[in-house]
Amino acid sequence: MFDLNFLLAGDYRDWLLSGLLLSLQLMGITLLLSLPLACGVAMLRMAPSRLLNALGAAYVELIRNVPLLAHFLFWYFGAPELLPDTWKERLYAGNIEAASAITALTLYTAAYMAEDIRSGIRAIPAQQFEAGRALGFSFLATMRLCVVPQALRLAAPPLLSQTLTLWQNTSIATVIGVAELMYQTQRVEAASFRSVEAFVFASAAYLAVSLLIAGLAALLQRKVS
Amino acid sequence: MLELIHDYWLYFLVGRYPEGPLGGLALTVVLASLALVLSLPFGLLLGLARLSPWRLLRWPVAALIHVVRGIPLLLVIFWAYFFLPSITGHESGQFGTMLAALVIFDGIYLAEIVRAGVQAVPTGQVEAARSLGLNYLDSMRTVVLPQALRHMLPSLVNQFVSTIKETSLGTIIGLAEVSFIASQVNGLVLTKPVQVYFLLGMTYFVLCFSLSRAAFWLERRQARVLKAAA
Numbered sequence: 001m002f003d004l005n006f007l008l009a010g011d012y013r014d015w016l017l018s019g020l021l022l023s024l025q026l027m028g029i030t031l032l033l034s035l036p037l038a039c040g041v042a043m044l045r046m047a048p049s050r051l052l053n054a055l056g057a058a059y060v061e062l063i064r065n066v067p068l069l070a071h072f073l074f075w076y077f078g079a080p081e082l083l084p085d086t087w088k089e090r091l092y093a094g095n096i097e098a099a100s101a102i103t104a105l106t107l108y109t110a111a112y113m114a115e116d117i118r119s120g121i122r123a124i125p126a127q128q129f130e131a132g133r134a135l136g137f138s139f140l141a142t143m144r145l146c147v148v149p150q151a152l153r154l155a156a157p158p159l160l161s162q163t164l165t166l167w168q169n170t171s172i173a174t175v176i177g178v179a180e181l182m183y184q185t186q187r188v189e190a191a192s193f194r195s196v197e198a199f200v201f202a203s204a205a206y207l208a209v210s211l212l213i214a215g216l217a218a219l220l221q222r223k224v225s
Numbered sequence: 226m227l228e229l230i231h232d233y234w235l236y237f238l239v240g241r242y243p244e245g246p247l248g249g250l251a252l253t254v255v256l257a258s259l260a261l262v263l264s265l266p267f268g269l270l271l272g273l274a275r276l277s278p279w280r281l282l283r284w285p286v287a288a289l290i291h292v293v294r295g296i297p298l299l300l301v302i303f304w305a306y307f308f309l310p311s312i313t314g315h316e317s318g319q320f321g322t323m324l325a326a327l328v329i330f331d332g333i334y335l336a337e338i339v340r341a342g343v344q345a346v347p348t349g350q351v352e353a354a355r356s357l358g359l360n361y362l363d364s365m366r367t368v369v370l371p372q373a374l375r376h377m378l379p380s381l382v383n384q385f386v387s388t389i390k391e392t393s394l395g396t397i398i399g400l401a402e403v404s405f406i407a408s409q410v411n412g413l414v415l416t417k418p419v420q421v422y423f424l425l426g427m428t429y430f431v432l433c434f435s436l437s438r439a440a441f442w443l444e445r446r447q448a449r450v451l452k453a454a455a
Contacts, residue, residue: 210295
């Protein structure tokens with residue numbers, strides 16, 4: 001009955017592995033893009049201007065209170081229509097699914113990470129900031145050289161647990177047809193009629209990466225505290 | 226955009242309702258509410274099992290929690306889709322599948338909220354209850370849980386917001402909730418994807434933002450009450 005071996009040879013294996021690889025790539029690229037964006041948004045929320053604070057808060061609330069699925073739908077079906085024609089052509093010629101998925105995931109993840117970084121910044125004693133200013137640094141230079149590096153250290157464990165969520169969120173990209181792990185699992189299932197085996201494989205793969213990240217987070221947590 | 230709202234608002238809100246099954250925003254809210262209400266007792270049981278003094282109960286539950294938290298909700302939905310019919314003996318339909326998946330998934334997350342809530346109650350409370358002669362279960366039920374549940378209220382409202390967002394995944398198995406209806410409308414209109422999905426996003430925003438404000442307000446009020454009591 002249950003036979004995982006047939007998944008681990010031939011076409012099915014290649015499909016699943018390419019899916020797993022693409023999921024990991026989605027996570028990696030999203031991380032690289034969302035971390036600086038999140039730092040920027042967190043700075044907006046701490047900036048000495050009401051307008052900038054409101055801008056940062058609006059970004060976070062607007063993104064977080066809409067499901068990721070709706071973000072995917074908007075960035076895949078809607079947003080490309082707004083582009084000028086030459087851009088649109090170039091986008092449709094390339095991998096538009098992956099581009100939309102990365103846009104949606106990055107904006108979504110950055111909104112959550114910005115809050116983690118902000119609470120990291122708030123945990124740094126105000127004297128650190130004052131000392132930086134007293135040495136003649138500007139707001140941005142003080143943040144960049146003195147406050148944010150310390151805050152990122154404190155924020156590392158929550159940022160890792162956000163990465164865990166990001167890892168699971170990559171699976172939703174299947175709705176817009178990105179050929180990541182969930183998509184390939186459904187493809188294997190449809191081609192082989194082995195639903196249980198296919199889902200066991202996907203669950204094990206998601207779980208393995210999740211446990212790895214969770215282990216890393218636990219390690220870091222011990223180091224920070 | 227106004228034309229779009231004018232033509233499709235009823236479909237968006239209730240789907241095909243009087244003629245067909247309930248759908249749209251109404252279905253989203255009903256599904257999320259039911260999921261939260263049903264996952265509460267489940268989460269409470271799991272949370273207590275995770276804290277229980279009996280290893281045989283604690284370990285399997287901890288393992289279950291780790292596994293479910295490690296896989297995406299989408300996979301839980303697919304598992305429910307394939308396993309429910311073989312357990313119950315008949316097709317459960319999209320609504321039943323989605324509800325089951327959400328109850329399991331949210332129950333697991335609620336278990337951790339319950340655990341945090343119970344652990345936040347000072348140990349002196351348990352010791353006092355035990356020294357009055359109450360057994361473990363009674364001291365939980367009459368002393369610890371009522372205090373823990375009050376602490377958990379803001380987290381519960383936040384969980385409700387998450388659940389509303391999670392219902393959108395029902396689209397993938399063809400459940401006619403609000404995201405699915407929006408995609409249908411997009412298919413009917415064809416020329417206005419930006420407007421359709423913008424409206425969908427704003428609808429979720431209004432619903433979830435007002436709820437998360439409520440959670441924030443509850444948290445603030447609770448902090449004030451605690452301060453006044455201290």
